Amino acid sequence: MITGVYPGLVYDLVIVSALLWLAFRILAEVKLFKAIVLFIAFGLLVALAWVRLAAPDIALAEAAIGAGITGALLLDAAGHMRGRAAPYPVTDPESGAESVGTKRPDESATAGGGMQ
Amino acid sequence: MKAVDALPKSPLGVRVVAGGVCVAFGALLIQATLAIPEGETGLAPLVAERLPESGVTNAVTACLLNFRGYDTLLEIAVLVLAAVGVMAVGGSHASAWKPLARQADPILSALTRLLAPVMVLVAGYLLWAGEHAPGGAFQAGSLIGAAGVLLTLSGYGRPAWVSHLALRAVIAVGFIVFVAIALGGMMVGGAFLEYPREHAKTLMLLLETWLTVSIGAILVSLFFASATPIDERTELMETDRG
Numbered sequence: 001m002i003t004g005v006y007p008g009l010v011y012d013l014v015i016v017s018a019l020l021w022l023a024f025r026i027l028a029e030v031k032l033f034k035a036i037v038l039f040i041a042f043g044l045l046v047a048l049a050w051v052r053l054a055a056p057d058i059a060l061a062e063a064a065i066g067a068g069i070t071g072a073l074l075l076d077a078a079g080h081m082r083g084r085a086a087p088y089p090v091t092d093p094e095s096g097a098e099s100v101g102t103k104r105p106d107e108s109a110t111a112g113g114g115m116q
Numbered sequence: 117m118k119a120v121d122a123l124p125k126s127p128l129g130v131r132v133v134a135g136g137v138c139v140a141f142g143a144l145l146i147q148a149t150l151a152i153p154e155g156e157t158g159l160a161p162l163v164a165e166r167l168p169e170s171g172v173t174n175a176v177t178a179c180l181l182n183f184r185g186y187d188t189l190l191e192i193a194v195l196v197l198a199a200v201g202v203m204a205v206g207g208s209h210a211s212a213w214k215p216l217a218r219q220a221d222p223i224l225s226a227l228t229r230l231l232a233p234v235m236v237l238v239a240g241y242l243l244w245a246g247e248h249a250p251g252g253a254f255q256a257g258s259l260i261g262a263a264g265v266l267l268t269l270s271g272y273g274r275p276a277w278v279s280h281l282a283l284r285a286v287i288a289v290g291f292i293v294f295v296a297i298a299l300g301g302m303m304v305g306g307a308f309l310e311y312p313r314e315h316a317k318t319l320m321l322l323l324e325t326w327l328t329v330s331i332g333a334i335l336v337s338l339f340f341a342s343a344t345p346i347d348e349r350t351e352l353m354e355t356d357r358g
Contacts, residue, residue: 030124060250064261072339
């Protein structure tokens, strides 16, 4: 059960709260690139959490695969998706207008006032 | 903003329900975690007792490659299947390892030339350390994979002396060696995946070495297949910087 105050408690609390906050930010972020960068940061913090749980093997794997390679793959996937039209309706955050995303990205960029 | 670089926001009601389900599930997880009794539980005492028989002194390595070798065999099989699948749908450059970047940034190239050998060295260390400390084939392999990704991003392509066939062979070799060792144990009278006691350490090291090479190649090949040329990548970063 909960053992009360111990050395490193503050450190653990910081990791846990940062993880929860980052997890929320990743899910709430609408921009894929930012969400991926947050995901990589999340992976590195999860690795720290594994170290605190005395599981250095999993920490190594998490840092290398979870944060590193998955992050690189996700960035690539986002890069691939960028050139294509959205398969679902996308709301323009500025005008509020919905489009089904059949336009070419370069046309929509000028029509929507450019990307922010 | 119509291209898929941002996700659509769901209606408020959906978000409230999803949030509620997440909070309830989180509470369940916390309760389950607190219910775990403290101290030595599960199979840890059994593993500690049998550790001298495994050929290694690191309990995690002993579990992964000896006690529960079957799981690891299936894991590497899944990785090989993933690489094959990605190559099948990835088109022409899936296994090609073409340089993605123009050889543009001399600082990045120079840094990569320094870093890549160090990463291979650290991978070798992790592989060797796995016998008695945290480390082993998966960690070492993912470092090799990361070195490959870094090389690709910095504009270094596949060296001419590495043929496509060689790359595919390296992807498969870890699984093949694993199956060979597993069957070899049967040949000398043991069970499937049972190592002869006196050769356990040698066999596990041999196996881990080939697994490391294979895992590295698999992870890099996953990356090539989906890789975006560097020009699009920088564009992506610039447009998202707002």
